[in-house]
Amino acid sequence: MTQLTCTVHGVRKSLPLRKAVFDFGANPVWMLHGPLGPRDLSDRARDLIDLAGAIYRIESQIRRRPTDPAVRWELVVPVRDPEFWTVTGGPLLASCLGFLNRARWILTFTTRPNAVDFIRPEADERSIDQVTLFSGGMDSLSGAGSHNGLRDTIQLVSFYHSQAKLQSELAAALGYRPPTQWRLSGRRGREGMNLIRSFMFLCLGAAVAESYGVRRIVQYENGVLGTAVPQSGNFIPTRHAHPETHRRVVKLFDAVFGGSFLVTNPFLPLTKREVGEALVAAIGKERAEELFRRTETCWYLFQPRVGGLEKANGQPCGVCTPCIVRRTARPAESAAGAWPGWLGYAFNLTDPQYGEHPVVGTTFRAYLELIDITLTAPSDTALIDDLAPEARALIDEVHGPDEALVAGVLRRFASEFCDTFGILRPEAAAIKPSGPKRNERSRSSTQHPATLVRTHPPGTQDD
Template sequence: MLTADGDQARLTREINAMLRERGRAGFMAGLFQDPFATTLLDRLIELSGSVQGQSWPGVLDAAAVARGPGSITAYCDAVIDQALRAHGDAVDERHIDRVGLAFRSFLATTLAGDNLAVAERGDAAAVEAAFDRTRFAAPDDIRRGFLGQVIAKSIAGESCIDLGASALSVERAANTIAAAIQQRFEEKFVRTRKADRGDMLATIGANYSIGNRLMSTSRTIPAHVEIIKAPRPETQIIDLDLAGIQWHDAAGLGPLGLDPRALDLLEVARLVWEFERYIPKRISSQRVRSVKVAVPVREPSAWTAATLATLTAILRLLGNAEWAFEFSKRKTPNALDRLALDGSHPDRVPTIALFSAGLDSTSGLDWLRRNDSDAALASFFGAKARQTELADQFAFKRHVQVGCTWSNGRRRIGGQFQYRSFLFLALGALVARSYGATTLLQFENGPLAIAMPPAATYRMTRRAHPMLHSLASDLFSNLFGDPLSVENPFLTMTKREAANAMKAHLGAKRFEKAILETETCWNLASRQVLGAITKRIGQPCGLCIPCAVRRTALPGRDVTHAVDLTSKKDPHFADGDARIHIDAYLAWARKLTAPSYGAERFAFEAPQIVREAVAHSQGKLTMAEIFDIERRFARELIETFPEP
């Protein structure tokens, strides 16, 4: 992991070397060649010309952006949304994240200088007062500065760096690298008339791997995936290279280090998640029926017939498809074998807790503190900074955060998230193995863990179902040869009950600080939800099932959602398309809370997945207890969402 230690030259060399690593080089090449990046750079250069003769309020007016507080952010949102509309679904979501952040950071720094308050909250007048136009005049300086920001945000986004106090050092190193790249571009392409300056990013991307031995190596780790669909006979073949996965971090692992069997497990789980990205999000009659995977692993002998049967049972439960695996002996190491072990802890702990920075897992941090549990945290990051902030709030020092990017991997098109929890559990198992832990905790409220659908047409995710936890316990224990039990302390609680317990323990002020850092939404990376409803990237939609359940837990202060169906004043309140999930849940809630509806009828009508929850709960649930949990949740729904 990179940190700032005062040696700027060393930091620059290390970042430059990281940019040429196999997996990251492929990602960076694709990012630079994405027209979305060039479009945002073009908008910056156009803006630099406009502001020389126009005030910032005038720029906002011309773009139909409000002059109020946060005017820079609002302008950036408008430009990025316009660029995304121009390129449609062709933009990789990772490119949106990295390049979008670079655009925002560059423009905020250029307009507001070192005045952070103006950059974040300044209205039109405040920005105009802070703006030094000499910072935004030369197109070559803009190209170099934007390129530096793209490099810095890409490195930080993959979290190979502990930013913290080193953020400025990283940006300085990225700017140094950007200046060298721009100089080579001028010498090799502009002066020889092979390219125009306006083609800088695309040309850099197209020639990114020149002279890079890592990019031309033939040492691959092939994974062959065969997908069978029905009822119309259809076969889809996906060939992947596991050597293209760039794994990041893992600082803070336990004293036992990395178990090769745990590495195989994590890699298999990542392969399954990659498969899911190839499955369209819209449900149709043409469904995946079976998946066959052939892939080399480090210890194929560890995957006995019983272990493979448990693995395929897990995937059948999660995705409703039959899986088959053929494991061979691997001869080539990859980045996963070289995960950073910086700052590993010398002591063992008995418990590992999965932590996503969602509301339930944050309530779980408080549960651990209330119960004096000596635990380490395991996080697969998207929101690394949020995870770190919340873990620090609850004073957890053992916190392993791991992420990865796959060179030329599939941009996400699947929207079901059926298999993703297996990746999180596999990471938890790897961390547990490093600490010699015997318990892995996944905090999930009872209604979503039990996966009771609001209507027969819904197939709920089984991400924390008791049957999944039972099977995962068997898989991990058989694979490692030591017991590892997966448990859910919130199985009998609603999300509101878990959050209220945290509030009672922390007090209102600390509770509010914590919950405003959490995020719970399936559509954070989306620009549109349920058809024509638009939202900002990173903003919770307010319409998906996780958002609906979150609103029941936090009837007071919460983060701002794109649509608020708890308020009759929301413009989408009576929109039938927007209300589809809420109305399904409300109809279900009215049924369960009707005086004539009792536990006997509930038990008779309960789907098989609910019965499996009882069977695999290790005596923690009966059908009557599930009815009581679901009825409490139903009352919370009715209290939260008014009828149209």
Template sequence: MKQHLVECGVNAPASEGAIAMNVQGPSKNVNLRIDYISRTMLGNLPDLLIDLLEIASYVYCADQRLDRGTDKLSKYGENWRRSLKFLIPVRELLVWQDSEVQEALIDTLGFLSDDAYSFEFRQAMAPVQPKELYFHDLIDPEDEHDGVALFSGGIDSFAGAVTDLVANGRSLTLVGHYSSTKVRNVQEHLIAELKRRGHEHRLSFIPVWVSNENVTAREYTQRTRSFLFACLGLVVARMSGKDAFSFYENGVVSINLPLAGDVIGGRATRTTHPKVLRGLERLFSLLLERQIRIQTPLQWLTKTEVTQLIEAGGMVDLLSKTASCTRPRKWNEKQKHCGLCSQCIDRRFGILAAGLGNYEASDLYMNDLLLANRDDGDELRMALAYVTLFKKVSATPKERFLVDFSEIVSAVGHFPDMPASEAGDRLYDLFQRHAKAVEDVISSAVKEHSTALYRNEIPPASLLAACYSRKVVEQTPPSNYDAEAKAFMDRLSTPILEFAFDKDQKRVHFRGGLALDGTNFKLVSALMDAFRLAKTKRSEVPYLPAPDLATALNISEQAMRTQVKRLRDAIEPLAVSMGIPMGQDTFIETKERSGYRINPLCREISVADILDPTPPRDSA
């Protein structure tokens, strides 16, 4: 794992091998600029949120400056993960030194980008960058809008804005981030068109420019962009007096299963992954000491269904003006999509499946989705991996979904107010609908180009020719498929979490060798008497109020909540090993204003039965 030290707010690094980053002064190499903020909104901005903006900008810009090794897909697993240590000056030092705040920050960023993070904060000394210098083009106060949402200029964000404005009749403040003027031009053109079509008084736009200055980006994956984007959304929401903001993104991209075995961890974008969003909510709520919510109104829609929302809102003629490509440096005046990156592939499949191909000509892509000759092996492999993935999804029965796509496990327990089992079912249906859309696009293209395919007139390294040959995308079931399916079905027949409480060894055992000890054991121990007594009396298991549980553990309530989260994280692997979807309340259940208890659906068994489940043979 590569080690990197990032010294922020300094003119030059003090340590050998470190990089220096600064948002101000003569050594400034990080741009942070926010336009079109009202004077009233600026007055509502506390120093703590300025700290957050600077931290997010440093993390995002460092992510771009520090590469991950080779850019070849076939070797992308090499040196993928990095260890990043940031030294950052802040205005509200005590808040950022809080252990729970740092844990939420490190855990969320780690899952988002697959890197290891550590932060060392110090008190910012005078002169401190005044907040006014980040804000340009101050405007007069405007009417308060119903909601704040993030706006990238892609299909999903445009569809979400159109739906809220037209179908839902809401007024919106949209926040856009750009590191290229080409991206800002796309965003501003779409905003201007929405205003021109009757939404001028119900729509405002706040563009934010964050980028490296005088430094060439070396890492294009930008896995921490959503952290920056979410921080921008929070800042604007709080400046507007709101405790919530929206991410417009479809659910398939939110989960974003890896396209291939070497597309590891963070290479499968986790921009709006439910676990990331819950982590951000926790971080923001801790910082502001109030409940912050991140809404995802398009979570249960596919790309095709989201694209159709633009047509339903009467804005389908603007479809081709949206931009999804991650490579703006390659854009030219006519073509804003390379056609090779995963975002371009996903976009074009969605448009064609929605039957809206006539509203976006294929020559607006530098490389046609189906017919372009992808002579670079990785370019063809990327497109084939996309089709292969969803062909496999289509062939997967519901009872194998969590087994064959274990990445889903990290999401099912992070949907608010939804049992993990229901979330799993809805995700299965969502992915099945998207898989059908991909299949329909390929099938229609094969019919349309059947003669050319038969005559070998289609480039052999094109996606359509490769799919037509059926040599690459066929999936052979594993040889032990039947045995695995039976074992998984057997586990599903009794989806009960069993555990053994070993008081002597101070451990809580689960099947498969997983065990809890230390503070995790103490937490379970504090809840065991009430659980056992209720089971004996066949009565409802009572909740232990949060202050009482903290007292039993001899720690603060804040530390107790952190410990509950650590325990839940510790047993997440049971979702794969036992085939039981692990939600937040699967083992330790929480009820607002009531407290905590061991979930009554769990079953305590003896230590011997869980450590040695095989019954002894009769002696003969």
């Protein structure tokens, strides 16, 4: 058997099941460019990266149904080491995937005959201390560039579609050796989900770490997105860099590779603007600015339409979550022509035709709700209590993040958001220290008025 089969059950029993298939076939699942350490990968390690890639492809084929969310994923999975995955690896894998996409995963493992491995490059014998995930986005650029240790003791790891050259050029500009770049066979589905991509990326980092015999992986992500706080209760954020995600993948990696892995995110306490400031402090404003302009963020960068509205291919939309957060870090980017060749964002949210648009303005208006809560809450505890239940459930637990960290990041982000989009801050009561833990109190009944208003005419911000 060479096919991974998937059946997805939703909450509505009357609707048909959703199904998808990934065929491992006779070719490698992965193509690899760049260095790999001298240690060989075990069968279960090769299974892990193949499974991560296959499940990523499978997820993209499962169409979203807003009124029928997926609650159970049933997979039949061919692997090289079925005994390990059935007894030990499978439950840990299901724990990781279930946390990321909020569903139950039921995995059945079979033997995968004649599995084809990726072509291994010549062994890189140098000694390294850690692996750093490097997407070529603003956060990973700032993290790699602001690291104050030796570049030669770090191996960058990248997953790429079309940005391989950009990743290599940015790495070289920061003084690093070529990154280890992985490319996955097949194509993504157009209407599927995308909640487990970071799991795949982390698995690739773990495989490279194993090849060098190290156990430290660094994933740089700003705290606005890394804490996985949704803009409002209607949004399902990715948990791609949440501390709980890291805790779960560490347990899986320890079982697959042996030893004690450590996955960290040094940028969890920072807003995206503060992330950028870290790179400026490390390499200077002029050099950092040149590199920032080359990084890519938008979810819909190469799509010709967003929300039924046309945009140029390769132009960032300006209305997706990462575009909005990036604008708060780099407000001067909003205007077309801010530097030669810059198209600007396709849709400027300071213009009511986009900010109030029923589709492209949805995320922006949700952020207005979050900003209102953040700026009017009288204490850190009250702020956390008025967040969506999904956010509250993941704050102040054993593995964090804690209330003070999340509240601090959100307050500073709210200030940056208001400055960027020309929003008048509501007057808030003096902020009080966090009160008792949430399990020692009842839910706050504080109501937050929608008091956010613009401070200047729409369309003039950053012009």
